[in-house]
Amino acid sequence: MPWNSDGKGGGTWKPGNPGPWGQSPRGPIDLEEWLRRGQSRLRQLLPGGGLGGRSLLALALVGILLWLLSGFYVVEPNEVGLNMIFGRYTGKTQSGLNYNLPFPIGSVEKLQVTDRNLINIGFTYRQDPQNPGQQTQVDVPEESLMLTGDQNIADVKFVVIWQIDPVHPEDYAFNIANPPDTVKAVAESAMREVIGHSLIRKILTAERKVIEPEVQDLMQRILNSYKAGVLVLQVQLQSVDPPQQVIAAFRDVTAAQQDRDRMRNEAEAYANRIVPTARGQAAAILQQAEGYRLQTVAQATGEASRFDQIYAQYKNAPAVTRERMYLETMEKVLGSANKVILDEPGGQSVVPYLPLPQLAPQSAEGESK
Numbered sequence: 001m002p003w004n005s006d007g008k009g010g011g012t013w014k015p016g017n018p019g020p021w022g023q024s025p026r027g028p029i030d031l032e033e034w035l036r037r038g039q040s041r042l043r044q045l046l047p048g049g050g051l052g053g054r055s056l057l058a059l060a061l062v063g064i065l066l067w068l069l070s071g072f073y074v075v076e077p078n079e080v081g082l083n084m085i086f087g088r089y090t091g092k093t094q095s096g097l098n099y100n101l102p103f104p105i106g107s108v109e110k111l112q113v114t115d116r117n118l119i120n121i122g123f124t125y126r127q128d129p130q131n132p133g134q135q136t137q138v139d140v141p142e143e144s145l146m147l148t149g150d151q152n153i154a155d156v157k158f159v160v161i162w163q164i165d166p167v168h169p170e171d172y173a174f175n176i177a178n179p180p181d182t183v184k185a186v187a188e189s190a191m192r193e194v195i196g197h198s199l200i201r202k203i204l205t206a207e208r209k210v211i212e213p214e215v216q217d218l219m220q221r222i223l224n225s226y227k228a229g230v231l232v233l234q235v236q237l238q239s240v241d242p243p244q245q246v247i248a249a250f251r252d253v254t255a256a257q258q259d260r261d262r263m264r265n266e267a268e269a270y271a272n273r274i275v276p277t278a279r280g281q282a283a284a285i286l287q288q289a290e291g292y293r294l295q296t297v298a299q300a301t302g303e304a305s306r307f308d309q310i311y312a313q314y315k316n317a318p319a320v321t322r323e324r325m326y327l328e329t330m331e332k333v334l335g336s337a338n339k340v341i342l343d344e345p346g347g348q349s350v351v352p353y354l355p356l357p358q359l360a361p362q363s364a365e366g367e368s369k
Contacts, residue, residue, distance in 0.1 A: 070102040071102040072099050073099070073100065074098075075093055075098055076095060078095075078113065078114040078115060079110045079111060079112055080092050080094065080110070080111050080166060081094075081110050082108065082109040082110075082169065084108070086105065086106075089170055111172065113165070113169055116162070117180070118159060119180065119183060119184050120159055121143050121144070121157070121160065123137050123138060124137075124140055143188060144156055144157050146191065147195070148195055148199060148200045148203060149197050149199055150200055153243050154203055154204075154241070155239070155241045156191060156237070156240050158187075158215075158236060159235070159238060160235055160236075162183055162233055164230065165229045168227075168229045171228060172228060173229070175227045175228060175229065176228050176229075179228065179229075179230060182226070183228075183230055186219050186222050186223055186226075187219055190222065191215050194215050195211070198211070203240055204241075204242070204254055205254065208237055208240060211237060212234075212237055215235045216234065
């Protein structure tokens, strides 16, 4: 009976007819015949045409040699190799060609210790259904909403950058089951602790740069206590906002606080400018007063000393001193007054009325001309 097909992938054949691919069909496989043929082919390949003890030993040695050579492996520059014997850690290897006993006795785990890993907390990126090939940011409220120290709610989104500790990569490989999830859980816990000790007003304004290093230090201490073999490189706050329902009111409060701080700074700047000026003027007035005092005292001391000297001369010649004092006094009194001096006794040559004060300036002008 020839090969028949029903068009559905099935068919039947009987001995003596060609198979579906044109070859002659075979009956049931004879296992003993197959073993005899294999042995004959192996005898043809082996020297001497038989399976003697030396041939088996040579085959065993070749197999062992190939098995041992399979233990060589290459570690890339950004990796560290962890050698294990029967699942027990025995040491680490640096980049380059290295060796460890092959499977099933030994095994090697390679860790990328210089690669930086990034974890987003409070948000994630997902495929944009409207724009294939682009990702859109999606908030994760159960991670970002945190309670502050003054019983307010803050929406905190941040990023953690970390890497495997190149000094202790074995801790990363053997001490924790899922390192990325562990780092994320520790980061969220540390941020909640720091936010829980802070006030919402300071979190939204001045303390944002203080939170990042504090959370990083707390995360590193927790991971070190776990012996996780993880280095926290940086914590970056992406946004710190109030909940969406009250964000407008919080922004108004923040703007008012910023205006208050600005006006306070302007007032302090004005005070810093005016106070030194006032102090300088006060110091100048004090110095002037001190100078006036010293000048007045010195003048008074000089007058007193001059009087003492005059008095001593007066005692030696009283008449001469009295006349000199009279003349000096008259000089001071009459020196600036308009006057006419008549040297004739009795004034006999003077007419009854003569406007001498008015004539004196005219005569002075004539003399100057």
